[in-house]
Amino acid sequence: MARLDIESLSKRYGDFHAVREVSLQVADGEFLVLLGPSGCGKTTTLRMVAGFIEPTAGRVKLGGREVTLLPPWKRNAGMVFQSYALFPHLTVAQNVAFGLEMRKVPRAEIGKRVEEALALVRLGGLGGRLPRQLSGGQQQRVALARALAIRPDVLLLDEPLSNLDAKLRQEVRVEIRELQQKLGLTAVMVTHDQEEALTMADRLVVMSDGAVRQVGTQRDLYERPANRFVADFVGRSTFFEGEVEAPGRFRTDGGLALACVGGTPGRGALALRPERVGIAAAPQSGLDNSLPGTVEFISYLGALIDIHVRLSPADRLIVHVANRDGAFVPEVGQPVHVGWPAAAAQVFNE
């Protein structure tokens, strides 16, 4: 395993900037996840690291060695594809052996390493099967074993779980993460599924429109989003559109005066996480913001109850209440009071 350095990597197709000046450092043994909506450039970035796409500008270094212009077969990057891309005409063992044969590993050792790799993904004994005789989850693990067998400098995962059903996906992501930690793998994964990203990553990179919007840990992204895009994309937020009247004072377009922390006077938005808002039948004391409202919509999500409260004709707030004994759960149409401390909200200037 090795560290991966991406320096000002860009890809242009004519006038379209698929990736703009992306710079990232992935430490040896680190799991980095590129997260973003489709078309944000995350897959293009990964494919430039793999060598399938030639960058317009910038550099890729793998273990200190510049590989920017090397073809993929000279890079030693293990790739797991969204479609798994197993060789359908080869058995599971032959699939895993493929990369070792390319590296001219002696026959006897190939057999040993194939078995090791298959045991690692708990597929020992299935080496003789053809890929089409395996379930989706098993195929996925073969793809992983095949990429790991070559002892790659970096493991690249392109939406590896998107073809699995929801239940299996939860299991496999824990499995991949444990394997990555156990083997000390340097890994880069691309996904649009934020829950997946949050479970697996050491650090996350949020991208949109080809550019990096924020790099950080789960906590950084969730609690200190660098911009409105990240606040919106990671987790849920209510956004109040309006104006910062003075640092600490925000007035919504619906006319609500809200206390906040900081902000420069001018147009902006106030973002508020739904679980940071308290909801009660009576006004709440000791909070910087306490407002009356009417419940408009409730959905029961199991662990959470999602409540939408109308505060003014232009402002609606989402509140999450943990589904516990004694939790206050109002009904649609019921007048309620919501409140939150000023520090719970974040202001983004336009």
Added chain:
Amino acid sequence: MSTASERPRGRLLTASALIGPATIFVAASLLAPLAILFRYSLNGFEKTTKTMTEAVTAANYVQFFTDPYYTAALATTVEIALLSTATCLVLGFPLAYVVARTQSRFKHLLIIGIVLPLFVGNAVRAAGWMVVFGNKGFVNTGLEWLGLIAKPLEIMFTEKAVIIGIVAVNLPFMVLSLQSVIESIDRAVEEAAFSLGAPPLTMFRRVLWPLALPGILSGTILTFILAMNAYATPYLLGGPLFKMMAPLVYNQFTQQSNWPFGGAIAFILMAVTLSLTVVANLLIQRRAVR
């Protein structure tokens, strides 16, 4: 309950109504004439009166295989068919790959471009080649004008001309067979091979070729059969002294009026084509399984 047992019979009736006409047409238009022709090929022939005589004899077949003139024609036919099929495969694969993998919005134009030659009949096209290849043709005058050759190249009425002509006719069939199969191969499989350390040629040999094998088989079979039975191209581009099987059959039927011998040649051509195809098929499939 009664409908449950009746439904399959109803479906069977619908199915036979749908496939019946085609089956009957094939049987009537292909199998019956073949049977009659085979019976004729066992008849005798009176040369002086040019009439068929009733008999059951293998004389026509014996005559074919004992006369070097005819066995040479068979050898030439097989040789030309093999060479032109191999050429089609070598030229067709890259073309099919590009068409299959292109993301261009002009893909359908590419496909039309490949099929376009089929809009021109074989005879018309061969006549065109004659203009191009002749001693005073486009190729020779062009090369002479450029000073690359002193005297005209012998292209017309050679094996080369026939192979070029047949390849031009058969290439679209090869390309279309290959293209549809290559399109069904996940592009990521090629990338997986690259990322595992396979350079392009190794990737081709270990991944693309074996996965494209069904298309390679159908493409080569199709072009081989077409080449074995080529008529207009060898006749027009090969000249009167160039002997392939299909013109020979035609000659026996029309010029000599010798239906029994013509029938025998036709059956020999068919048998050789079929057995070579089957043998090649078995060989390739056995290698693929290994």
